Amino acid sequence: MLTAHFKKWLNNDMTTIWTSPTIIDQYAESGAELVHIPWNNSQFDAVISPDSTSLGTQGVLTHISKSPRVDETNKTYFLSANGYNFNDLPNIVSGITLRLTTNRYGRISDDTIQIIVNGEPAGENLASKSVDPIKIYGGVNDLWGIDNLSVSDLQNSNFGVLIRFKSHPHYPHKDGANIYAIELQIH
Numbered sequence: 001m002l003t004a005h006f007k008k009w010l011n012n013d014m015t016t017i018w019t020s021p022t023i024i025d026q027y028a029e030s031g032a033e034l035v036h037i038p039w040n041n042s043q044f045d046a047v048i049s050p051d052s053t054s055l056g057t058q059g060v061l062t063h064i065s066k067s068p069r070v071d072e073t074n075k076t077y078f079l080s081a082n083g084y085n086f087n088d089l090p091n092i093v094s095g096i097t098l099r100l101t102t103n104r105y106g107r108i109s110d111d112t113i114q115i116i117v118n119g120e121p122a123g124e125n126l127a128s129k130s131v132d133p134i135k136i137y138g139g140v141n142d143l144w145g146i147d148n149l150s151v152s153d154l155q156n157s158n159f160g161v162l163i164r165f166k167s168h169p170h171y172p173h174k175d176g177a178n179i180y181a182i183e184l185q186i187h
Contacts, residue, residue: 014090015140018099018183020048021160022083024055029078037061038077047081047182054103054178055079061108062174063167073167075111081182082116082160093149095187098126098137098161101180106131107173111166113137115144119158122146131168140187154186 024044028036037059046053061074096115102108110127117123124145126137143149153159161184165177 014088014187016086016088016184016186018185019084019086020181020183021081022048022085023081023157023160024048024182025080025082026077027080029075032075036075036077039079047179054180056178057165057176060174060176061165061167063107063169063172065172071169073169075166076164076177078112079163079179079182080116080160081163082119083157084154084160084184086154086184086186089151089154089186091151093143093151093154093186095140095142096138096144096149097140097142097185097187099181099183099185100135100137100163101183102133102135103178103180104131104133104165105173105175105177107168107171107175108165108177109168110164112162112164114162115146116158116160116162117146117149117153118156121162129168129170160184 024047026039037057040056040058043055047055057076064072109129109131113126114121115123138144
């Protein structure tokens with residue numbers, strides 16, 4: 001009788017454990033260094049080795065509603081989470097799942113949620129307006145619109161995920177954001 005683990009291996013249906021990045025960097029959109037909100041980079045280790053601390057914005061994101069169509073809103077700097085040291089990668093990659101654990105204070109939504117391959121954003125941006133504290137992106141059979149993703153791409157220290165938040169477009173507010181974990185699973 002075959003065990004479930006052996007059957008998964010035999011069918012190349014392995015899934016890695018949830019894995020955190022070993023490298024986190026931030027950068028501003030070109031020309032927006034003074035208007036976008038940076039992350040507190042002294043807290044990057046909190047996301048790399050999750051504990052009771054979080055990675056937070058250095059300021060608040062605001063949405064000031066003005067009529068007729070000139071609302072004032074903010075975005076964060078981009079976060080590049082890389083260096084995922086995956087164990088037990090499948091021979092053939094069928095999907096990527098991101099689990100993002102945050103506190104968005106009910107008002108901060110996604111601007112960019114995208115895979116990074118060889119140091120460059122690739123595939124689809126899976127950003128949504130949902131402000132749930134734990135969000136799952138991608139899945140078992142979802143390669144985020146990336147063709148020909150190989151195991152060597154995943155083992156490259158420049159593979160990861162690109163994240164940026166923005167003020168929710170429908171709700172006026174003045175809130176910061178915190179990230180507790182940026183975890184990937186490979187199927």
